[in-house]
Every structure is written in structure tokens, then in C-alpha cells.
Amino acid sequence: MQMLDINTASPPLSVVRIEVERLFGRYTYSLVKKDNNPHIDSSLIILYGDNGSGKTTILKLLFHLLSTDRQRGHLTFLAKTNFAKFSVFMADGTSIIASRNNDHLIGSFQLKLFQKNHLISHSEVTADNENHVKNIHKNLQDYEFFRNFLKMRLSLFFLGDERVLNSDIFANREEVKDEQRFKQIVLSRMGDFLEEKPSLNREWTLRTSIHRTEEWIRDQALRGANQGEANVHNIYEEIITRILQTSGSLVEEELSQSPEMLISELKAHEDRSKDFSSFGLMSPLDTQKIVNLLKSNTKTDALIISRVLKPYLDSVSARFDALQDTQNLLTIFETTINELFFRDKYIRLHVRDGLKIFTDEGKELSPETLSSGEKQLLLLFCNTLTARDKATIFIIDEPEISLNIKWQRQLIRALLELTKGSQIQFILATHSIELLSRYNNNVVKLVNMEK
Template sequence: MRIKQISVSGLFGIFDHVIPLNMDERITIIHGPNGFGKTAILRILNSFFNSRYAELRAIPFRNFRVEFDDTTSVEIIKNSDNAEDSETNNIGFNFYNHDSKPAYFALKQPDREVFISYGSDDSIREQIYPLIFRGYSTEKTLSLEDSVEVYDSFSSSKLKLKEEPDWLEKLKDNIHIRLIESQRLLNVVPNRSSRRSVETPSMLSTVSAYSDELAKLMQDKFKEYGTTSQSLDRTFPVRVVKQQPSTDLTDEQLRHQLYELEATRSRLIEVGLLDKDEDAEFQIQPQDIDESTKNALAVYVEDVGKKLSVFAEIATKIDLLRKIINNKFAYSYKEINFSKEKGFVVTTSYGSSLSNSKTLLPTDLSSGEQHELVLLYELLFKVKPNSLVLIDEPELSLHVGWQVQFLKDLQDITQLADLNILMATHSPDIIQDRWDLTVELKGPQK
């Protein structure tokens, strides 16, 4: 299920826009003058599908409609004449499912507030009367909706308002939206207080947070690799004994498979997932093959393939990220690599001498370099397949040369990660000659 068109009327009390999405190319670019609602449209989409209703209320519009490729659609209505939605600032949702009667749901104005406490189990307590949300930058009294949004912004757990009907929850389960905002260099993360064993949000450089996150992902895959290896090694002798000689597998095919395994291993070393001295078992040479070892080697090749396949997805993503970033970083004599211990490993050097090499912290990168790294990392590692990713102003802090290359890089990523893109930009350098992918937002006819 994919979104094929969005439309809005009465945006800021002025604008009506219709935006058909490019279903084949999977990239749609909206552009127009400042103030015409590019960012607002992205925020409405994100707010609705991620249940950020407090933000949805704050954006002034009359009607917002989302049409899907299965002919269903959903309509968001503000200040409707519907009798169920007569209170000020209420929002109504209509779901149109083929020829059946539209399903309607009125989201009432919040009439209660919530107290959220952050414990080791991410516990939440609700009380009937207004209390204080503690642990943020200041003490604040928040509505239930606001509290859910703040909690979701830094917790691995997700909260839902209990009042949502089944059809609305099902719709949101089928459509995944992620907004990559223009301000993406700071990240809200949990911070555990040793004194009170309480998690409270704190601000951290996004590039540092993602570096730590990637290191954890790599470590987890390495542990999975170890578990798979132990399981296969434990049963290897039995399977060799039971293996029937294969007349279909030639010596040449076996040699080719061994070469392929060694190439895969070298690639995994290059992207930091395996150490150079990892497992001497990979060192068997093709010339050692004879009839007495062929049967055992056939089992061995199959086992090693299974072990290395654990890394297949993450290795492909890291490899593409490294390729794109190093192409950009070369101009400033920087290079990025990756390790299980540190995540992003940035080095800089001038000339060919290794003695001139210096290791940098990810936060030592320029704002443009951080923007590029954060954006590409999010696309590759933080978005579910078949999601619609909303990107606001990807050109921020990027050199013109990087903007020119951006769309090509984006196409490579969307193909690998299976994504749909809707982005808002002012930059003709990003669009280049692909005006066929664009939708221009225009003002009202005079």
C-alpha cells in the first residue's frame, strides 16, 4: 500500500495544493517560494501517520487528503460542520474504502493532562488531574498528546492514544512515514542518571549518536555471526560424514566458490565487520583440493556462506555509505571508515605519507559534512523498507557540487533500501535536469 497523491486546501487560510507522487521513479520533489507550505505539508503527513496530533492541530489548514494506490483515501478535516465535530479546534478523519460508507472519527480537544516518569522500565503513570512532566529542560505541564510526542521522541517504546479506532490503527500500520527535518544535527536521546536510575532526555550531536548506534549494530551482527559459527561448527563433523559425494560439483566450481568467499571476507574486512586475522579457516587455498578433501570442502563452503550471509544487508549499506561519503570528503582530504568499536572513523591526511594521517571525532566534521552523513545514515539505517521518507531542505549547508550529485546518490539509496521519497527544496542544483520529478506549489489565482 503506497501513497499516490496528497492534496491540501486552506493551508494558512490561503493555499490549495495537489501533489501527485511519482509511483515509478519513487522520488517526488516539491518546490516553490518561501511561505507556500512545503514544510507544512511534510509536517501534516508526518503528524497524522505518527499520531502527533498536537502538532497537527498547530498547523492551519482546512482539509488534507491522502489517496492510496488501492483506491482508498483518508481525509483530515478541521473545524468541520459535522455534528460530532462541533467543538473548536477538533479534527475529523474520514476514511473512504471503495464503495462502502466512509468511516468517521472525531479527535476531540484534549481535556486531561498526563504525568510521565522515566524509570528503568520506561514506566508511565497517568493521573486524572493536571500534574507536571519532569526531566526535560524545564518542568512543564503537558497535554496527553504532547506528552506522548515528547516521550516518543527519545524512547524506544511507542505510545498510542487509546481512542483511535481500529481502521485508523490499521492504516498507520500499513503506511510508514519518516520525516528528516532541516534541523538534523542535534538529537534527543535518553540519559540515565546514576543517582536516581532515571532516564531523562538530553541533547547530543546526531552524528555522534549515529556513530555509537552503528557501532552497536555492527557488534550485534558480529555476535550473530559468532552464534551461527558455533552452531555450524558443532555439527560440521557429522554433516561431513553424512555428506554424499556430489558428481555435479566440479573442481573448478569449488575453486570459484572459494575465491568468492575470500572476496566476500575481504569486503567485510574493508567495511569493518571482520578483523583481518579473523578465522584462519578462510585461508584454505583452491590448489589444495583433491578427491579426498572435495566432500569436506563442499560442506565447508556451504557453512562459510551461511556465516558470512549474516553480514550481507548491513555490509551492502555500509559499503554504499562509505562510497558516497568518501566521494564527497575527498575534497577536504578526509576519509571515513567504520569499526565495531567506534562506529564512524574519520581520518584526514594531506599527501601520500601515512605519518600525516590524523583521526578526527565525528563532531570535528563541518556542518555540511555532518548534514550529509546524518541524512544518508538515516536513509540507509533508520527507515523501514517501503516507507515514504519526507526530506526537508536537503541542500542545507551543502556545497553546490554536492547538491548536483545529491539526486543521483538518492536514487542509489532508494533502490537499495526500497524507499519512496517526497522532498521539499529551493535548490535548482539538486533538481538539475529532472524537472519531470517536480511539483511546483503555486499561489491562488488572482
């Protein structure tokens, strides 16, 4: 099996090539970006092809092959889909292959997991007469290895044309606290994939996504606070040491720590804290009393105060640095939605209050009152924000659905900006001229190799 040269700058589990043989018995594709220039963003692949060429089915096969929850019908979808072989090649040298022997295009199949051409897992997946997969009796240990290998390393989201965001994370029982609500969701999920009740699932996934976003923000704030305060004991040790070192005379070098410089540093910290306090990441700093003390005392006293105060300022600066990435992301998240997408309404993020939606008049809105396009955007942005800590693939079928031309132009750029520096990849299928022309280097055209 010939593998692609791996671009080391790519996310470790990003898709670099998809191959499918005899899809529906008639289509064979090798899907790889036409230009592997490392300067072209590897976090975006756009599939383009004629109606009926199999774009949507390829996206679904990708989602089900890489998803691992045994209760959600992933293997059954593969068993019910007509293909001879479906292969996914990742940037780290991993490849996952589902294939059938002889001339069979439906039903039972084999699952193989390779790392750099070495077979590390091989499972036989057996379907019944109706092409349902209920249990795997043979090679169960290999299949569990396959599941755990992917589950620990990769998360998947699929947004289909019914505008329901699907992911195994939404199958987590702990995400739903209301028992009756959980029963409704379980009932709604009976049946095969994409035969669920869209309205119920859309509401639930949106609420769940908002809840996960709120928890993510609180976790980030707590981590930053812990990092900023982890050295409190050391700070007091340094303060005591500085006090003891201060004698009746101050060495000439101390004069570089002038009261004026300290006042400037205090004011800079106060101004910087406002950006963090707007999201509740920390309380705003009020330095005026300390500034007044520095101004009203003698120069010698002010220098003594500066020796005591400097460790505290260093700790505040460390906390700023610990929270800076989170503050940047929340700013991008909030301003992108408010300035580029939402009209006559806006969102606010806060550690204490969570994610709230308001009208221009300040009246709070329920997420259910949003339009279908607004719900779709909020779903995507919430889940891209919370997915940054793990390799994640968002598979989106026709993202232009429910979006006007202006939003189509801005959507992908905004998602890529929010996920910059993460291990998140977007794989889309579209007919939108706006998306195809703007990201031409990321487009992969479906060309049938059977002809």
C-alpha cells in the first residue's frame, strides 16, 4: 500500500486522502488535494462533484467509519452502504480501511487499522440478513483495540442536510441531567442514523453544546486561576526576603525601580485586566489606592513598597499570561458571531452567567427562538471552541444550507480563525460558488476512475 508523504506540520489525525472503490457499484475515487504545498491550509478539504456522484455518502461513510460508539449504528450504516472498499489515510501515517471480499458490495465487511503500513488491528464485522450489525463475536479483542485507538485520539462531528449535528459526544448519558428528557432522547434515537426526529435532536444538541461551552469556559478560567496562584507561597517568601534585604540604605541599582515606573506598570495591569474581567475570567484590578500611596510617600518609602509589590505584580502577570489564549478565543468567538452573523441580537459569554443571547434592547432570548441558520452557526461555533483540546474532524454536508450569501462568504474563514493553532479539521461537500472560488486550493473534485 503506497502512502502519502506526511506533512509534519499537519495535525496528527487530520485526513490527507480518502479512497473509495465501487461506491454504489459504479464510482471509484482517490480524493486528495491537488496541491500538497505546506503553505495551503491542511485543516480544510472541500469535496465537489455532480449531483448523485456520492459526496454525501462519502461524508457519512467517513463519519461512521471513524466514530466508535457501539450503540449508535455506525457499523450498520457501513453494512448497508454499497461499496467494495473505503479507505481513510491520516497525516500521522494511520490508515483505516473497510473492505469486502469478492463481488459483495453490501453486508459484512472487514475493518483494518494500519500504522505506517503495518497492520495492527483486523476485525471481521458480520451483518445479519437485513444488514444490521448487532454484535462482533470474532476478533472482538481486535475491534475493541480499534475502537479505543480512535476514541482516545479523535472526535467526530457530522452536520447533515437536515441540520442536526451528530457526534458520539451527544450519546453521553452524563450530558443530560433531566431523566424524562433523557428518555425522550433515547426514544428519538431508535432506528438507523438520520432517521431521528430532527426537531428534538436539534434542540437537545444546541442546549448540550451551549452547556459544554459554558463548562469549557469555567474550566479554562479555573486552570488560569490555579496557574496564576500556584506560586502564592513562593510570592510571600520573596516578599519576606525583599523586606529583610531592605536596610537603612538602598543600593544604586534599586533606583531603576522608580515609583513612576511602578505606577505605569500598575496602570497597565489595571487596563489589561478589563479584557479578562469582561468574560469573568478574573476580577478587574483597582490600583488607585496603591498609586496614591506611591505618590504621597517619600522616594525611599516608595522604593521599599516597590520591592514588596513587585512579586505580586509578577504573579498577576503570570495569571494574565495563563489566561491570554482563552481570552483571545472568547473575544474571537463573541465578536465573530455578533459582528459578522447575528443581526438585531447578540451573545455574551461569562464564566458566572454562561452563554446568553439578547435582543438589541437587552431582552434575553431562548436558544430555541433563533432561526435555523443562527442555530446552525451557534452549534458549529460552540463545538469548535470546545473541541480544541483534542484532534477533531467536522464533517459538514452543504454548509451553505440556511445561510445567505454574506454568511456563506464569512463562515469558513471565521471557523478557521477560531480553530487556528488547534488539531481541528473541516471536511465539506458543497455546490456553493462562494466557497469553491474562495478556497479553490482546498477543493477536491470527484473524478470517477471507473470510466
